[in-house]
Amino acid sequence: MLFQDRTAAGQFLARQLADYANRPDVLVLALPRGGVPVAFEVAKALNANLDVLVVRKLGVPNDKELAMGALAIAQHFVGTTSRHEKKLPKTEIASTGVRVLNQDIVHQLNISDEIINSIVVQEQRELERREQLYRDNRPFPDLQARTVILVDDGLATGATMRAAVMAVRQQQPASIVVAVPVAALETYQELKSKVENIVCAATPNPFYSVGRWYEIFPQTTDDEVRSLLHKSYKKLSTIVPE
Template sequence: MSNSFRDRKDAGQALAEALSHYRETPDLLVLGLPRGGVPVAWEVAQALDAELDVLVVRKLGVPWQPEVAMGAIAGNGVRVMHDDMVRSLNISPDDIEAIARDETTELERRETTYRGHRPPLRIEGRTVIVVDDGLATGATMQAAVKALRAQSPERIVVAVPVSPPDTAEDMEQLADEVVCLMRPPGFGAVGQWYQRFDQTSDEEVQALLGTSKS
């Protein structure tokens, strides 16, 4: 494998190949974490002939450095925090709650934007593959897995093109299986492992969901 993906489509096709043993799994569900995980998840769902849906999770960014995740939230009040980071950066509970309120509003907006009035697909008893375009701290994926566990799936598979080794190892403690194509020691950021890493728009997510099996 080369040391980068052309784009999310290329990453999704490579990931689908690594997940091909799930192709005959009955009632298989693929969930993409929006926005960037959805184009990757679409390729996986198409290749595995599975239903596709979104699982909206929002990063809780450090107040003065929002791109760095100190935690994440998912639906039904699920929250995951990197407590060591919060302590070391001396982030106040008030700051955390203010950011969580803002991100909850955005989470609800995205749920409505992507799904409209269509309810989320059933999770209980199903094998669920959760896809993102890569992991950094892993906070959003941890929140996703925690939210899914509460809905009693048969099996949770975390599938990503790239992740730092330690984040992938942490994920292996939470998911039933982790499929990660690259675990580079000198990770840096997700985008550096793609030749093209444009922002995914709400409209693209809506279009992909509209052309999926679901």
């Protein structure tokens, strides 16, 4: 194991991101649910705003932990195509959101378009539920010309992070930083060329799974996500007058 829990991982990661502290252009975006406790510690240490970018993993039939892709909400993201987007694997803007598919897994398991579309519809419903639950009618932050730090608790296949990068890139930020405590080496190397910076504490090989590198790794609940976001917003409201 590398980290006691997500809180400890976030505190460790924050030290590696110290160059981004106290910068008004920096925004920390967590990938819920597991990325929120990590991102909370990062945002707190950097004195940065914290928000969430809801992304759903598209699990293969009969093995939902194996990602064949990911889905990010589309309603907030309207922008132009950048040179970075062209490098993303099989990425498209669909009516259901920003969708990234791992074609190697899809072909290897012979997953039909019909099955993929069925899973996308199901995950879209859950994505919209979480978006409404976490955001409480707050508008999505303006990312244009911002430095956006995307935080998760780890990267295995990287499907959810690739969808997040695609979604954020459409808002034309100044730069995108991916920050994770641990990642599979192949995924780390792939993402490194897709963003302006990637900060990762460790890339163990073989990787196995994200949870293997934590001593305590429970499922993060919706209530925990809401509580941490509320704490972060409350802290900011005491600093910035309305």
